[in-house]
Amino acid sequence: MKGVLLSGGTGSRLRPITHTGPKQLVPVANKPVLEYAIEDLKDAGVTEIGVILGHKGREEIQELLGDGSDYGVEITYIVQGNPLGLAHAAGCARDFVGDDDFVMYLGDNILKQGIAELVESFERGDYGAGIALQEVDNPQQFGIADVDDDGTVTQLIEKPDEPPTNLALIGIYVFSNEVFDVIERLEPSWRGELEITDAIQTLLEDGHDIDSHVVRGWWKDTGKPEDILEANRLVLEDDHLERNGRVAPDATVDGRVDLHETATIEDGAVVRGPVSISENTVIESGTYVGPYTSIGPDSTLKGVHIENSVVIGDTTIRTNGKIVDSLLGRGANVGRADDELPEGRRLVVGENSQLKL
Amino acid sequence: MRIITHTCTECGTVVSANELEGNRVMKCPGLDCANVLRFADLPQEDRQFFLEHAEQYEL
Numbered sequence: 001m002k003g004v005l006l007s008g009g010t011g012s013r014l015r016p017i018t019h020t021g022p023k024q025l026v027p028v029a030n031k032p033v034l035e036y037a038i039e040d041l042k043d044a045g046v047t048e049i050g051v052i053l054g055h056k057g058r059e060e061i062q063e064l065l066g067d068g069s070d071y072g073v074e075i076t077y078i079v080q081g082n083p084l085g086l087a088h089a090a091g092c093a094r095d096f097v098g099d100d101d102f103v104m105y106l107g108d109n110i111l112k113q114g115i116a117e118l119v120e121s122f123e124r125g126d127y128g129a130g131i132a133l134q135e136v137d138n139p140q141q142f143g144i145a146d147v148d149d150d151g152t153v154t155q156l157i158e159k160p161d162e163p164p165t166n167l168a169l170i171g172i173y174v175f176s177n178e179v180f181d182v183i184e185r186l187e188p189s190w191r192g193e194l195e196i197t198d199a200i201q202t203l204l205e206d207g208h209d210i211d212s213h214v215v216r217g218w219w220k221d222t223g224k225p226e227d228i229l230e231a232n233r234l235v236l237e238d239d240h241l242e243r244n245g246r247v248a249p250d251a252t253v254d255g256r257v258d259l260h261e262t263a264t265i266e267d268g269a270v271v272r273g274p275v276s277i278s279e280n281t282v283i284e285s286g287t288y289v290g291p292y293t294s295i296g297p298d299s300t301l302k303g304v305h306i307e308n309s310v311v312i313g314d315t316t317i318r319t320n321g322k323i324v325d326s327l328l329g330r331g332a333n334v335g336r337a338d339d340e341l342p343e344g345r346r347l348v349v350g351e352n353s354q355l356k357l
Numbered sequence: 358m359r360i361i362t363h364t365c366t367e368c369g370t371v372v373s374a375n376e377l378e379g380n381r382v383m384k385c386p387g388l389d390c391a392n393v394l395r396f397a398d399l400p401q402e403d404r405q406f407f408l409e410h411a412e413q414y415e416l
């Protein structure tokens with residue numbers, strides 16, 4: 001079994017964060033989203049991984065993952081170029097996959113329970129494909145599967161008006177080698193893409209059984225800022241967090257806090273977990289860091305009250321204001337305007353930024 | 358749809374035909390690989406197929 005990890009896409013819904021890098025490298029609990037996928041693949045016994053690159057972030061992704069040896073896996077890079085659909089991405093991996101089966105994992109997805117059960121379930125039978133499903137409240141907005149009592153898929157429907165189930169396809173699939181011949185027979189859809197759901201539907205029509213596995217833990221597609229915040233919250237809730245850094249005697253630290261060995265919480269600061277604080281970051285006196293916050297590396301916080309937020313790193317925040325539910329890109333700085341005249345906020349804001357003042 | 362790719366002989370990076378055709382001659386996108394990849398490296402038959410169906414490989 002090989003792995004095919006999709007890392008293309010423009011990340012347009014995550015601008016301005018993605019002006020400077022690919023969406024798969026946005027950190028959740030101080031770890032790039034893509035690393036969670038690599039770990040899930042490895043945990044499922046998949047150690048030969050083809051990473052599909054689009055136009056954006058090719059170098060950054062290669063710099064992060066390298067040849068995979070830091071993660072105990074072997075990585076081959078596959079440049080898809082034009083984003084011609086998920087089935088096209090899979091097709092580009094044909095030489096890499098060879099005669100094997102493969103797991104296809106969308107690199108901006110993150111899920112609690114990993115993919116080992118999906119892979120094992122696929123391997124127990126003789127399936128053309130296996131799909132991961134999750135119960136959703138709004139099935140009209142997803143690709144939906146109808147399944148029989150054994151979990152074998154009987155029908156796939158894209159954004160149905162009258163959904164037969166609330167089981168949505170999430171971004172993780174297992175494919176037998178037969179899918180490559182199916183992809184060769186596919187035509188681009190109305191939006192000019194080779195659709196992965198068309199490939200699965202064709203496997204079904206060709207008489208292949210399609211396995212399904214309902215993912216019970218949480219799952220997030222991290223395409224939008226609010227999804228990053230929620231994924232961060234979910235990971236911090238579950239993760240084992242270690243306090244290795246320096247906590248000054250008159251600092252107040254409650255709950256589970258992941259504190260890098262080079263990070264510092266100074267006297268007079270208050271940190272209430274779950275929180276993650278990365279390397280070389282200093283939480284100074286008068287600062288409150290509240291639950292579900294991740295502060296990236298090389299940052300300094302002074303005086304701010306911050307909670308349920310992600311600060312990516314290289315940031316200085318010196319304000320007495322309150323920051324909640326926020327995502328701050330690398331190198332973003334927040335100062336104070338209290339002593340400046342005329343009274344008012346002073347902003348230098350990048351393209352596609354979103355502010356609520 | 359037929360999907361045509363080329364594998365860099367130096368580093369093993371796989372590059373799709375649309376990427377090669379768009380550039381004609383390009384540095385291998387593999388980090389630290391100095392190999393030069395050309396659309397002309399593809400077999401004649403693949404090149405011809407790609408060019409005859411080029412509209413499929415565009416957005």
Ligand SMILES: [Zn+2]
Pocket residue numbers: 365366367368369370385386387390391392
């Ligand atoms: Zn190369």
